């Protein structure tokens with residue numbers, strides 16, 4: 001099937017253009033050029049009065065014309081916030097003012113290259129360097145809420161940017177009291193039962209993962225070095241009440257080639273296993289247990305929990321993340337090939353007493369950007385909310401919302417509608433919720449023809465009925481990465 005290249009461009013696209021035609025700077029991906037605050041948004045349908053809090057979504061939005069090989073993962077972080085209170089909604093968007101962006105503004109243009117390089121490693125001590133010393137740290141990937149702080153993080157392991165949850169202004173860097181002598185990856189996880197933050201970091205030249213536990217007050221409580229056979233590209237972690245699970249996938253770059261060429265050359269090693277490290281939350285090196293599974297890659301896990309001697313973990317598994325480059329796509333062929341996900345819901349089981357492993361594919365839909373109710377991470381959850389991947393478009397876009405029931409292994413789907421593409425969809429518990437799915441699911445949808453943007457609000461117990469309200473945003477919202485729901489009681493204490 002031929003891929004559709006729908007590059008109708010919005011009228012408010014930046015006046016600059018990139019060095020060459022990059023599909024991640026056009027159409028639905030086109031960056032916006034302004035920050036904004038809009039109050040009293042209009043809606044089709046009634047905004048639920050028991051929806052109290054904020055849907056916050058981050059993503060790439062370059063300030064300057066990207067030089068060279070711009071990758072979708074490279075744009076400066078911008079957070080879009082939809083705030084809900086008393087049946088009313090407002091919208092704020094602000095850039096994440098990272099140290100890298102501040103330097104570019106001060107110097108009037110781009111400084112470090114993005115993730116496709118090439119990197120100047122001539123003055124870099126690769127035995128100890130963090131990735132963000134030679135690759136631009138945009139803070140654009142993930143946002144989390146911990147210790148009454150909104151934190152913006154970069155997937156390639158970088159600085160931790162703190163934002164004001166009411167205004168989205170960047171207040172500075174969170175260095176956890178000066179105790180953290182490392183960078184952190186995107187996708188640290190908060191255990192709502194204890195308030196602890198579980199995090200990791202990695203590096204292009206490091207043969208280990210750093211694992212960190214911060215307490216509810218943001219103090220470093222534990223750290224551990226987990227040895228690896230070589231540099232790896234983990235993206236996520238999961239945890240249970242007593243254990244943290246970290247990743248070693250057979251998709252990684254050649255460190256020597258990176259040293260020689262300044263570019264990361266990724267390969268999928270289908271003769272090597274997927275490996276998960278299970279570590280007690282405050283465990284030592286001697287406590288690390290490795291479990292091996294079929295080769296592949298996982299960007300995002302849904303959740304993990306304990307069942308007797310078993311760790312059970314659900315996630316979105318790519319069994320074949322190898323490159324299938326289209327020569328017609330020229331310089332961007334490699335990036336576009338890697339961003340054509342084929343992922344499905346899978347379950348892994350690891351027995352801590354016997355060492356036995358089991359894995360099974362739970363469904364065949366191509367889904368990713370999966371979220372349970374994140375208040376329940378670490379204990380058994382029944383429901384999760386995923387994005388249905390478009391397989392017709394050249395770039396990575398989400399065409400619908402899928403709710404999974406992990407007990408009955410059933411699913412419910414809502415297509416966002418013709419020309420509509422959404423973003424990650426967190427669950428927002430109703431005030432006084434009585435059941436795991438008693439609440440709402442929200443997504444930001446933009447239409448590829450008229451570029452109108454809406455926040456769709458779904459009743460989480462009736463996804464298939466379509467949105468109960470569509471909140472009209474009078475400005476275009478580009479596609480993006482990860483989203484969180486932050487309760488109103490946390491934002492307005």
Ligand SMILES: [Fe+2]
Pocket residue numbers: 141155186187235299300482
């Ligand atoms: Fe991610």
